[in-house]
Amino acid sequence: MPTDTKRVRGPEVSQSPSLFLCKTAAKKSTASNDARVDGRQRGQVDVRSVFVRCGLISQAKGSAYIEAGNTKLICCVYGPRETERKDETDMKSGRLITDMRFAPFSCRERGSWIQGSDEKDLSLMLLESLRPGVCLQKYPRSQIEVNVMVLENDGAVLAHAVTCASMALADAGIEMYDLVLGCSIRQEGATYLIDPTFLEENGCNLASGSRENLGSLTVAFLPSLNQISGLQSDGEMGEDTLTGGVRTCIEGCFKLYPVIQQALSKAVRRKAPPSES
Amino acid sequence: MKHLLINLVSRGTEMNFVGFRSDVRTLDEPTWLTKNTMAAGFKTAEPLEYHRSFLKENCRPDGRELGEFRTTTLNIGSISTADGSALVKIGNTTVMCGIKGELANPPVDAPNKGYIVPNVDLPPLCSSRFRPGPPGERAQAASQFIADVIESSAVIQKEDLCIVKGKLCWVLYCDIMCLDFDGNLLDACLIALLAALKNARLPEVTVNKETEAPEVNLESRRSLNIHKHPVGASFIVFDDSIMIVDPTAEEESLSTATITVVTDEEERLCALHKPGGTSLSGEKLQNCISRATTRHKEVRKLIDKVIQSAKTPK
C-alpha cells in the first residue's frame, strides 16, 4: 500500500483487539429457532423501527439522516450545479453523482480513510437505484451530487442509504418521479431475516443446517410507481426463494413508506409556506 | 418583463451630497434589488460590505455580538462500533470523533509508549467547497494541529498506552469527521476529541505467559486517564482590525487572519495557531487568551455535564 503522506500516520501494523479475544468469550447463540438477537422474529416482515430527519446539514441543498437500530447514515445533496468537467456536460439531461463512504469508526474493524472497492461498488449500486427516480432531464448541463456517510454499520447499509438519499433529494427540491425506498433480507434456508443486523448479515450466528438458499438480497423500490429500480443479490438462492424474497422486501418498503412521507412533510412544514404569488 | 429594479436616476442627482461620505456605506444602498430580496442580494453580491455594515453596529449578521460563541452542544457514546465517540455542534458546524483502539508493537525509539493517531477529514458531504479524494490543505493542517495539541498538552500520557514494555501497546485512532462545515473547525474538533477520549473505554488486555500472545477481555473495560483538558477558542481578524470570536464559514472566508488559542484547565497556553495574515498587537493577543480561558471554563462545564448525565441511567 502506498504511504499516505497527507495524513497523520500511526505504526505500520496494528491489529484489532477482536483478533485476540479470550476463548471463553465466544458465546454460543441460544438455539431458539424463531427469535432473533434483537427480539424480532425470523420469517416475519419485522423491519427495525427507523428514525428519520430531513434538513440537518446547513451547508447542503438537502440532507437526511436515518437511524435503523444501530445503523446510522447521513446523506447530503448538493446541486444542481455546473458539471466539473466540460467533456461530461450533457446538454439534454443532468448527471447524478453518488459517493458512499464508511467513517473509519463505523465498522467493527477500523476502516481506512481511503475509499475501498466495496465503497465504490456501493456508490455505483446507489446510483443505479436512484437514477430512475430522478427527473434528470429537468437539469440540463448540471450535476447533482449525492454524498452518503455511514456513521455506524449495523447491517443493511445499502438499503438504508437508498432511502436516505432519496429523502435528501426530495429535501433538496430536486424533481423526482417517486421516492426510492430500500429494503434488505438475509435468506437462511427456508426462513429469512428482514433488515438484518451486521452479525446476521455475516452469518455469525447461523443456525446450523442446510447451506442451500443462503444469501442476501437488497431491493430498491419506487412505491407509488410500483417499480423496482435496483436489485442486488449474492449467495445462492433458488428462483422461488428469490422471487419470494423480492416480494418480502417490497412489503418491507411499504412499512417504511408512511414514516418517510411523514418526515418529508414535516421538513416542508418547518419551512415557511410559500407566499401567494 | 418583471425583474430587478434599479433606482439609478434619482441617485445621480444626489451625487454631490453622497460624494464626501462615500466611504461610509449603509445598508440601504443596494436599491438595485427589490425590497424582499434586498438583504439577500446585498449578501451575495457584496459579502464584504454586507458584513461591514453589521460590524459597524457591533453585531454580526446572525445576531451575535463580536465576542459571542454560537450555541455548543455535545453528545457522547452514540457510536457503538467505536471505543469512544462524541458529536459536537457549534452553531451549524458539526463534527464527530470516533476512537478505536488497536494493538501494535511500541515504537522502537520509545518502547514504553503507545500511539495516538488523530486525523481530521473534511468529506465533500460537509460543504460544497470540498472535493472527494485525498485530504486537502485544510484537512491536513487541521490534522497536524490536533496532533500538535495532543503532543504539547499531553492530554494522555503515551506511557499509559503501553501494555508490555517493548512488546505491546495501544494505538488510539482518533478519527474526526466534519459533517457540516460552517466555520471554526478547530474548536469543534478539539471538543469532539476531548469528549471522545473521556468517553473511550478500552478492553482489558493481558499477555499469556506461555504463548506470549495477548488476550483481550471485552467484558472488562476501563477508561483512559485524561491528564489535561485542552480547549480551543478561535478568532478572526476582520478588515485588519476588528476581532471576532467563533467565526462562521462566511466570516472566515472574508477574514484577514485567523487565530486559535488553546488553553488547559490551569490557564496555561497549550498551543497558539496563527497561520499568517495581518499582524496583531500584544494587547489584542492578550484579549484573545483571556477570552480563551473563560471559554475553557464554559466548555469544561459542558463536557462534565454531558458525561455525568451519560453515567446516570435515564
Place this chain on the structure above:
Amino acid sequence: MSPMKLCVPGDRLCSTDDCMPGTGVYLRHGYIYSSLAGYVLRKNEGEELPVISVVRETEAQLLPDVGAIVTCKVTSINPRFAKVHILYVGSTPLKDRFRGTIRKEDVRATEKDRVETYKSFRPGDIVLAKVISLGDVQSNYLLTTAENELGVVVAHSEAGAQMVPISWCEMQCPRTHAKEFRKVARVQPEYLQA
C-alpha cells in the same frame, strides 16, 4: 384559511380531467403526480380547468433558462468577451454559482463592431443580463446586455467608491469625480412603481 395540503414526490394528485398540470408535477397514464415535496396549489386562471402545481417555500431548483433575466458579477474580461458568475435568476438567488459569458457582439444593440469590452465592464461589476443560449458542451451560458435596461447596475471606481451613472455609457466616482466607461443599464420609469 385551511392548511395547505402537503405532498411528496410520487403522490398521485388528481386526474387530468380535473386539473391541468402546472409546475412541480408530471403526467403519467392520465393522472397528475407530484415531483416535489411541497404544498399542493390549485389555481383558476380563467381556463376551463384549474392549474395544479406543487410549490416549495424556496423556488424549486431554478436553472438559468433562455430568455431569463439574470443578475451576475463580472469575474474577468478580455477583448472578446466578459466572464461572469450568475448570482440570480429573476429575483431568486442561486445557491451554486453558474458561469456565463457576455461576448463582445452581445454587449449592445448598436455599433456592435465598435464595442470595447474594457469600456463596458470591469471585474466586480454587478450586471443585469438576459440568457440567449445555454451554450454548447464547450461554452458557458451565453448572455446579452443589448437592451436599454440591461447592463451595469453597480460598479465601483478605482478609488473604491460606488459610482453613479451619468449617461448610458459613463459612470462617475463620487469621491474623485473621475469618469469611467460602462455599458450602463437604464431604468424605465414604469418599473419604478412596481
